[in-house]
Amino acid sequence: MSEAASAQAVRATIGDSEFDRDTAVTLRAPGVYDVDLSPGWTIISAVNGGYLLAVLGRALADALPHDDPFTVSAHYLTASQPGPAVIRTDVARTGRTLSTGQASLFQYDDEGREVERIRVLASYGDLAALPDDVRTTATPPAIPPMEHCFGPEDGPAPVDGSSAITERLMLKLDPSTLGWALGAPSGKGEMRAWFGLADGRDPDPLSLLLAVDALPPTAFEIGLSGWVPTVELTVHVRCRPAPGPLRVSITTRNLAGGFLEEDAEVWDSADRLVAQSRQLARVRLG
Amino acid sequence: MSEAASAQAVRATIGDSEFDRDTAVTLRAPGVYDVDLSPGWTIISAVNGGYLLAVLGRALADALPHDDPFTVSAHYLTASQPGPAVIRTDVARTGRTLSTGQASLFQYDDEGREVERIRVLASYGDLAALPDDVRTTATPPAIPPMEHCFGPEDGPAPVDGSSAITERLMLKLDPSTLGWALGAPSGKGEMRAWFGLADGRDPDPLSLLLAVDALPPTAFEIGLSGWVPTVELTVHVRCRPAPGPLRVSITTRNLAGGFLEEDAEVWDSADRLVAQSRQLARVRLG
Incomplete structure (x- = not known):
């Protein structure tokens, strides 16, 4: 075990x-x-x-x-x-x-x-010293309940099972962003998942740094395969996360010249936007 | 003169x-x-x-x-x-x-x-060595023609005329993001403008670094006044800009704990997304 x-x-x-x-x-x-x-x-x-x-x-x-x-x-x-x-x-x-x-x-x-x-x-x-004021127009990602989402343990390896990290994470992907795993990518640069640590440890500001770069690349849903190495990644931690699973939503809007951005949002169980990140990554076109 | x-x-x-x-x-x-x-x-x-x-x-x-x-x-x-x-x-x-x-x-x-x-x-x-491939879902900002937008020279100083930078820039603000200048901020964290250099110099990758932080703060349209100092700003230059005026769109979604993010997009005259930036800035709540 x-x-x-x-x-x-x-x-x-x-x-x-x-x-x-x-x-x-x-x-x-x-x-x-x-x-x-x-x-x-x-x-x-x-x-x-x-x-x-x-x-x-x-x-x-x-x-x-x-x-x-x-x-x-x-x-x-x-x-x-x-x-x-x-x-x-x-x-x-x-x-x-x-x-x-x-x-x-x-x-x-x-x-x-x-x-x-x-x-x-x-x-x-x-973070604990910040005032509680929140004025936001951001809304949590539309992601189905966890029991309707899929992880590497759910059947025929939708996520490559050879990666050690999958054993350390609780990752349940929104089926509407899982087309790539079935050979039918949606064409949209989106990836959404429930995220936690496999051993049940609750999130804290440090684990949010892990959460923003733990999902499969959006490039898979755009229909590209292969490695998508990060050139630069910036994350803003906006709030100490509440206990419980996180929801992570990643969006890519612009793939150009062999580079794309990945914008991630992380929401906690109290429906607060706890982290935002953006990375610039390289893709292999072809 | x-x-x-x-x-x-x-x-x-x-x-x-x-x-x-x-x-x-x-x-x-x-x-x-x-x-x-x-x-x-x-x-x-x-x-x-x-x-x-x-x-x-x-x-x-x-x-x-x-x-x-x-x-x-x-x-x-x-x-x-x-x-x-x-x-x-x-x-x-x-x-x-x-x-x-x-x-x-x-x-x-x-x-x-x-x-x-x-x-x-x-x-x-x-940038010149990158392939021409573009796959984007991003669309240029909805901003009226330049002659329907307003700069500091258009009447009763909608932008504070004491700032030297206004003489160096060609900045024409979308009237729908100018409510703050008339004492009636929209409440939306948006700011949009046509942007150029006052002496007519065309944009290049270096001037895009200026463009992403040259508009009035979105906080003004949220209804906040006062200084909004940048803590951190990251910009991605995605494409060499074509000659002619740029369009800059800035969006804030989340004001929390006295900090907000400003996401900027810069579009060139050829309708290409030439730069993306995000900054974390402090606001004075009150």
Whole structure:
């Protein structure tokens, strides 16, 4: 029985879960952190970009005087591999309500030289200190109840089962954005899903960094196959998420010149928009 | 007669215009550039964030092997002032089709110490080298013909005339997003305008960095007044713009906890979506 499966009986908690253990960073020197990238968050063979963002986000939460990511911009430089890595942080500015810093994640080449994988610029604050005012015209995504949605465990592998990350996630895809898995993509750049962690850990601002980049690429529903590597991803965390499953909606409007944007919205169980992200990704046309 | 007014008779060209002169950077040492922030791009008394982005973008175009900004993420740290500044760049990675670097703009405090104003992370490429494929569901904004739109020169100062930047821009606002100027904001988080440079210089990828942050804040149409400082702004340049005026559409959906996002789209005269941006900004509620 996998760790995830056994944990479903006893729900994992924030601070004591697969996600927390696999994003743990160890202070080596001022501003420098060691981390072991887990093979449990790979998709095909690459380390998931949202997991990497959470690892960097955790280092920055330690390096900065504020705990919560408000806005994080990541530029992906080279493909990460499971295994040891080092994160170097730099504090740009500390303020009363916001602090800004940067972090780079490095791994090692065959000669032991550092190779930079991702560089991140981020502003952190305290979500609990924000006023409750909300004026929004955004509405939660139209997604069927969870029992009418489908995950990798529901039958003939609509999501590639070879990816370790699928065992770590509770991902239930809206059937209307699953045409690609049946060979009949809708042609629309949309992907929607219920999202959680498989061991039942509730969402927090750090796991929202994972949530925005955990769904299959919208390119699949546009009718493209193959890898869609992220060039840059920026996420805004707007609110501390309530316990319970999240709904994630991703939209692509413009595929041009071999690049597309993916706009993600994350909604919590209290119907609040808790995160927004946009990424620029490359596609192979053909 | 102002430089802008006299230039309208003879259209300025890319490379020989107010915008080009005021964003000029001078190499002082490898990766280090001197710049003089022009008082001509201030709004109220602050230096416009889009102008600053263009200045940093110009330094990065020199520092990186590629010329065109593809995705630029800026975190605004402290308020810039007109006058001398220094930009320090760092190349993170150079690749065949994309290069990534960062740049920080510094000014000086009363004791002559450097104070960081903005830090930027950006990936550059070659827009001309991209394939022509476009598959988009995005449509140009519904904005009336330019002669039915209004700028600061049209009557009783709908846009505050004390801001120098209004003399540098050709900005014609959609009357349906101008309610705030008449004391009757629509309540919708929308702002739309025709945009160009007052001296007639055509748009290029660098001036798109200016275009995404040049309109009045959507907060005005939501019914809020006062300053809306940018925390972070990311822009994707998707296509080299055709000559002629641009249309800029800005939308805010979620105002929560004293922060809002502004999503901008920029369309060129050939009806192509040439840039997308999103910023996180602070508002004063009350």
